[in-house]
Amino acid sequence: MPRIYSWFLALCTLLTALSGCHAPPASTPSSVPYMITVNQAAVRLGMQVSFTNGRYVELTNTSNRVLIFTHPGGNVFVNGKNIGLAGVVQRPGGQIYISELLIPRIRSHLAAYTPQPQPGYTPPVVRPIGRTVVIDAGHGGKDPGATSYLGYYEKEVNLKVAQKIAWRLKNEGVQVILTRNNDTFIELNDRADIANRARADLFVSIHHNSHNSRVHRGYTIYIAPNASDASRRAGRLIERALASTGLSSNGMRTNDFRVLMRTQGPAVLVECGYLSNPSEAAILYDGDFQNQLAGAIAQAILQTL
Numbered sequence: 001m002p003r004i005y006s007w008f009l010a011l012c013t014l015l016t017a018l019s020g021c022h023a024p025p026a027s028t029p030s031s032v033p034y035m036i037t038v039n040q041a042a043v044r045l046g047m048q049v050s051f052t053n054g055r056y057v058e059l060t061n062t063s064n065r066v067l068i069f070t071h072p073g074g075n076v077f078v079n080g081k082n083i084g085l086a087g088v089v090q091r092p093g094g095q096i097y098i099s100e101l102l103i104p105r106i107r108s109h110l111a112a113y114t115p116q117p118q119p120g121y122t123p124p125v126v127r128p129i130g131r132t133v134v135i136d137a138g139h140g141g142k143d144p145g146a147t148s149y150l151g152y153y154e155k156e157v158n159l160k161v162a163q164k165i166a167w168r169l170k171n172e173g174v175q176v177i178l179t180r181n182n183d184t185f186i187e188l189n190d191r192a193d194i195a196n197r198a199r200a201d202l203f204v205s206i207h208h209n210s211h212n213s214r215v216h217r218g219y220t221i222y223i224a225p226n227a228s229d230a231s232r233r234a235g236r237l238i239e240r241a242l243a244s245t246g247l248s249s250n251g252m253r254t255n256d257f258r259v260l261m262r263t264q265g266p267a268v269l270v271e272c273g274y275l276s277n278p279s280e281a282a283i284l285y286d287g288d289f290q291n292q293l294a295g296a297i298a299q300a301i302l303q304t305l
């Protein structure tokens with residue numbers, strides 16, 4: 001299809017050149033595939049046609065300015081940058097038609113739309129000050145959790161990641177409670193009760209997964225089967241944020257883990273990756289990678305507060 005179209009484009013350009021640039025097109029635009037009016041193009045780009053003359057069309061929104069030069073061989077400029085030829089342009093009855101294929105090309109150069117604050121309007125400042133988050137490093141002490149492919153225990157990396165998350169949140173003014181800050185054993189009920197007593201705004205339990213098969217990989221987010229909307233939202237935000245680490249996502253699932261069932265406030269359990277997978281066992285033990293992981297989770301937690 002693209003090849004046929006490029007032949008078609010070349011033919012049209014040739015015909016336009018042979019017949020002079022102001023000659024009406026051989027066929028009406030409605031019968032030509034891929035041709036849309038500049039107004040339609042503007043709508044699809046979230047812009048408006050702000051100026052047009054015999055030489056160019058200007059499309060604008062609050063963040064961008066696009067100039068489409070309409071003469072044969074004319075170029076398209078996005079925010080002053082030449083992004084190449086406009087291609088076929090037709091003007092039957094004063095309407096300007098351009099190729100639909102310009103849309104994705106222009107869009108890929110547009111600056112992200114940032115809404116401008118209205119004069120006199122002060123957006124509410126949301127601060128995590130006064131918010132309490134409980135970070136639970138899974139297992140500990142006599143309960144080592146899973147044993148990794150490389151021999152270290154799950155309880156060690158759970159604690160590392162939990163501490164790194166806590167450090168980041170504290171820096172943002174969040175009150176953070178770690179259910180454990182060293183290699184000690186804590187009952188599951190006690191972990192949930194720490195969050196309940198503190199009336200925590202969020203409880204996040206950090207674990208690492210394991211499977212008999214080495215092929216399993218990626219992170220998984222768990223919420224209770226009867227989870228509140230707040231838990232669901234937190235889970236979804238963490239699930240999305242962790243994609244930035246490059247680990248694959250196994251999505252958000254429900255499970256009646258005790259810490260999730262017993263916690264009264266929003267609660268999420270994160271299985272950060274598979275310690276039984278040789279490559280994940282290596283990367284999950286790496287301090288820099290743990291920083292990335294903790295950074296992504298902390299960022300998502302801040303969004304929920």
Ligand SMILES: [Zn+2]
Pocket residue numbers: 138139145146154207208
């Ligand atoms: Zn675990």
